[in-house]
Amino acid sequence: DQQVKQNSPSLSVQEGRISILNCDYTNSMFDYFLWYKKYPAEGPTFLISISSIKDKNEDGRFTVFLNKSAKHLSLHIVPSQPGDSAVYFCAADVNAGGTSYGKLTFGQGTILTVHP
Amino acid sequence: EAEVAQSPRYKITEKSQAVAFWCDPISGHATLYWYRQILGQGPELLVQFQDESVVDDSQLPKDRFSAERLKGVDSTLKIQPAELGDSAMYLCASSLLLEGADTQYFGPGTRLTVL
Numbered sequence: 001d002q003q004v005k006q007n008s009p010s011l012s013v014q015e016g017r018i019s020i021l022n023c024d025y026t027n028s029m030f031d032y033f034l035w036y037k038k039y040p041a042e043g044p045t046f047l048i049s050i051s052s053i054k055d056k057n058e059d060g061r062f063t064v065f066l067n068k069s070a071k072h073l074s075l076h077i078v079p080s081q082p083g084d085s086a087v088y089f090c091a092a093d094v095n096a097g098g099t100s101y102g103k104l105t106f107g108q109g110t111i112l113t114v115h116p
Numbered sequence: 117e118a119e120v121a122q123s124p125r126y127k128i129t130e131k132s133q134a135v136a137f138w139c140d141p142i143s144g145h146a147t148l149y150w151y152r153q154i155l156g157q158g159p160e161l162l163v164q165f166q167d168e169s170v171v172d173d174s175q176l177p178k179d180r181f182s183a184e185r186l187k188g189v190d191s192t193l194k195i196q197p198a199e200l201g202d203s204a205m206y207l208c209a210s211s212l213l214l215e216g217a218d219t220q221y222f223g224p225g226t227r228l229t230v231l
Binding site: 004034036041042043044045046049089091103104106107108109 | 120122156157158159160161164172207209219220221222223224225
């Protein structure tokens, strides 16, 4: 049973446009969410996170939106750049009252390609 | 910038052989994680250490996998004997704290191919 799902295996976007990557989860205990970016032959790199007490978190070109009722989160990249081409993983954690279990559950990943 | 170190980067072995992977976390990071990533899937946690103690190894196939972090710093993950289905990327990550939502920093991984 996959508790975190990224239903789009790939996404292709033109440089300068918006990239929207989606993620759905089923476990209602998840209350902390992260996005990681992974280039080939490298480990995942932390990008941005959001706690369930918020519905939006922004960091430069990256914004994560959380819809708790729909158990859905999305990552927006504006404007998209060719260097953003990578695999993007969403991950979820149980951070009960500030005590994180640290056991991240990852989605399958979405390959983003940004064309010049 | 401090990084998580892993070695080797690539390992090719034959079925039934023993393999070992090494991880050196970011200095001062108390929590260390080993993940396995099969091609086309996300990383899956195998084992989690807090200092030298195992916090969670519920997903570690203990009949063939073992992990240790004897002095609470670097860590070794061993597979004996290796099976074809063990071919995957093995990722090590570390974080500063167990409590509180804390970012995990990943190493470059070890790509294992079992023939």
